[in-house]
Amino acid sequence: MKLKFLSSLVAIVLVATPTFFSNPDSSYANESPERAPERVVQQYFTAMYEQDFFKAVSLVVDPRYPDKQxxxxxxxxxxxxxxxxxMKIISSDVEDNSTVTVTIEGNISGVNTQQELNLKEVxxxxxxxxxxxDEGTIKALNAPEISTRAVVDYYSFTGYNFNSPHYTINSFSTNGNNIVIKGWQNAGSSQHADVDYQIAQDTFWGWSTFGQPQNEFGNSTAGNTIDWYTKTFSGIAAGSDYHIRIVSWATSLTDGAGNVYTN
Structure with a gap:
């Protein structure tokens, strides 16, 4: 008698479950090109109001301050x-793959304004x-101020060269009244001084200038106040961190000094 043994065939079915690996940047893969720069602007704003200044510094290129502290x-x-x-982001403009301009709106140094911010891929x-x-910017913003936000402030300059902007070291504030400067300038005995004066505000993004420069032509001296110039600037918004922007057009070095009256 032959016994037949039936072998049971057991089918083992292996079901492969697909594994998905997520890319941390995948959510940004299809975004428009201005979104990444806009995020940097918002991160900068957040770092500033949260007082994480090391983070803020890491997000910018700012040649005004050679010293990090x-x-x-x-x-x-x-x-x-x-x-x-x-502060709010209003719009963005993509200039090329590595340059974007973002327009923001907010209160900057006491003045409500819109401003374009430039970003670059580095x-x-x-x-x-x-x-x-610029040399004039670095000198003005890195020197210790004698006084700030004063009703009357003093400025002086020595050896200002041709067509190079300079800024007074001392800053001042205004309540929105006229700003008046009175002073003297001298380019030496062989040439007349030729100087433009303008109001500029030191803001987080850079210098903001107001109105048109006012020119003063001719030499005067510190000791003869009758010959001093007087310049009046109106329409300057109430705010802080204002400076006088000075540009000499004489080819010889120019000296000068004066007072600023804000109220």
């Missing part, structure tokens, strides 16, 4: 006089471009 100290001041919490990261590296 000075830069942080100034950013602390900008945070005190500007309302970063409520080594694969978007950076906010602030200020300028």
């Amino acid at each position: 000075k830069q942080i100290d100034k950013y602390k001041h900008y945070n005190e006089v500007s309302d970063f919490r409520n 080594e694969g990261e978007w950076k906010l471009l602030l200020g300028d590296g």
Whole structure:
């Protein structure tokens, strides 16, 4: 008698469950090109009003402040006089794949305004471009001030060269009244002084100028106040961190000094 053994065939079915690996940047893969720069602007605003100034510094390129500690100290001041919490992004303009302009609106150094901010991709990261590296800017913003927000302030300059903007070291504030400057200028015995004076405000993004420059032509001296010039600037909004912007057009070096009256 033969016994037949039936082998049971057991089918083992392996079901492969697909595994999905998420890319942390996948949510940004299909976004429009201006979104990444806009995020940097918003991150900067957030860092400023949260007083994370090291974070704010990491998001920008700012040649105004060669010393990082000075830069942080100034950013602390900008945070005190500007309302970063409520600043808004209005629009963006893509110039090319690595340059974007973002327009913002808010209270900047006490003045409600709209302002364009430039951003550039630097080594694969978007950076906010602030200020300028002009010699006159660096000198004005990194020197210790003698006084700030005074009713009457004093300025002086020595050896200002042709067509190079300079700014008074001392800043002042105004309640929205006229700003008057009275002073003297001298380019030496062989040439007349030829100087433009204008109001400029030191803001977190750079210099903001107001109105047209007022020119003064001719030499005068410190000791003869009868010959001093008087310039009146109106329509300047109430705010802080104002300076006098000075540009000499004489080819010889020009000296000068004066007083600022804000009220």
